[in-house]
Amino acid sequence: MAVKVYKALADPTRRKILQLLRQKEMSAGELADHFESTKPTLSRHFSILREADLIQGNKQGTYIIYRLNVTVLEEAMWGMMDMFNVKPRGENE
């Protein structure tokens, strides 16, 4: 699992962004409306999530539509489970 993913997940705002994007893709501003922080602050969070490859932005006119990289997130989670040798619920002897 990429080192950057752990850092990305360490912040509650970024975790909430991921949860929001889990449901549907959203523009930067639409995402920002869910938080108290300013847009520049949110923008920085987006870039950290982008660097960890957890989200992806797509320019659509003047908007940037962000969507979750589901596969990357899932691989990251499984990788973390493997790393600590944790088995999924119900798969224990």
Added chain:
Amino acid sequence: MAVKVYKALADPTRRKILQLLRQKEMSAGELADHFESTKPTLSRHFSILREADLIQGNKQGTYIIYRLNVTVLEEAMWGMMDMFNVKPRGENE
């Protein structure tokens, strides 16, 4: 999943500590031997892991034997999977 767990996992040294303890319990010094950092530095990492309840120290004479709280780690992982709605490998439709 407890907020402190994310912070605890964000540091590579602490992740390695958890991996070492997954294999067998170890004293603080024994753990410290696996790293370049000084013992006080490692001690601080232990306390962060203790606060997240991921490890537990047991005084044994002059030693402190640390062991992994397997259940807490597992619950944390599953909680994280749930939070992002990630299903275990092989359980996808």
Added chain:
DNA sequence: ACTGTATTTAGTTATTTAGCTAAATAACGA
């Protein structure tokens, strides 16, 4: 070309974090 809207970049500040050395605490053996 000009205006308005969406988003990011730059620059600053305050807080947190991880590292170090030196000192304190705790337990043991002589």
Added chain:
DNA sequence: TCGTTATTTAGCTAAATAACTAAATACAGT
């Protein structure tokens, strides 16, 4: 009790992080 060993606490510094405001960029519509 004294000296030794194991570990933590205290105090400091440097680097990283998250927040803000103001300015820059990018694009659409007129």
